[in-house]
Each structure stands twice: as C-alpha cells, then as structure tokens.
Amino acid sequence: MDVMEQIKQQISTHPILLYMKGSPKMPQCGFSSRAAQVLMECGEKFAYVDILQNPEIRTNLPVYANWPTFPQLWISGELFGGSDIILEMHEKGELLPLLQEANKNAPQESADA
Numbered sequence: 609m610d611v612m613e614q615i616k617q618q619i620s621t622h623p624i625l626l627y628m629k630g631s632p633k634m635p636q637c638g639f640s641s642r643a644a645q646v647l648m649e650c651g652e653k654f655a656y657v658d659i660l661q662n663p664e665i666r667t668n669l670p671v672y673a674n675w676p677t678f679p680q681l682w683i684s685g686e687l688f689g690g691s692d693i694i695l696e697m698h699e700k701g702e703l704l705p706l707l708q709e710a711n712k713n714a715p716q717e718s719a720d721a
C-alpha cells in the first residue's frame with residue numbers, strides 16, 4: 609500500500625492515535641514520553657505507531673499533516689498537535705472529554721496501529 613494511503617487508513621481507523629518515537633511503555637524521546645504519559649493518565653485506550661520502526665511514515669507524515677515534528681496526536685481523524693499542546697489541553701481539562709467522546713463513538717483496543 610502507498611504510504612500516504614497507509615497513513616490515511618491509520619488515522620481513519622483509530623479514534624485516538626499517537627505517532628511517537630518508541631512505544632508508550634518504552635518511549636525513545638522526551639516529547640513522546642510526555643505525550644504518551646498524559647494519554648495513559650487519562651485512562652482512555654489509544655493506538656500508537658512507532659515511527660522509528662516505520663521510517664517511511666516518519667518521512668511522509670509531516671508532509672501529510674503539515675506538522676514537522678513528533679509526537680503527533682490524532683483524535684477522530686483530526687490532528688491536535690505535539691506534546692506541548694497535549695499537555696496544555698490536559699492541564700485545561702480539555703483532553704479527557706475529547707478522548708472519551710472519540711472512544712465512545714468507536715471503541716477499540718489499545719494497540720500498535
């Protein structure tokens with residue numbers, strides 16, 4: 609499958625999707641670590657893609673998303689941003705309701721996308 613198609617499919621299939629370096633349990637970058645930590649604290653199931661294991665996605669997602677860095681949090685098909693934004697949303701109490709709403713519409717298992 610074309611990598612852009614693969615990205616589209618991942619984003620449309622998973623209501624909460626984190627593109628990150630490493631995995632939530634073994635993050636390989638401080639930014640990814642903070643983003644995954646906040647999502648785990650929220651307690652909502654989420655999928656992730658380890659971009660270090662997927663170099664084509666690492667190269668092409670910034671083009672697709674028009675967002676240059678990782679992590680990237682996508683909720684219900686929409687890019688919300690990186691770890692700064694995720695942390696800010698969490699501190700304002702805005703993140704959890706969004707995550708709950710996303711999963712309510714499409715419950716899923718936590719998994720590597």
Ligand SMILES: N[C@@H](CCC(=O)N[C@@H](CS)C(=O)NCC(=O)O)C(=O)O
Binds near residue numbers: 639666676690
């Ligand atoms: N402000 C961003 C900074 C993230 C950032 O600087 N990420 C870098 C280092 S992990 C990155 O993705 N660089 C491009 C790359 O490694 O492909 C955030 O909070 O997420």
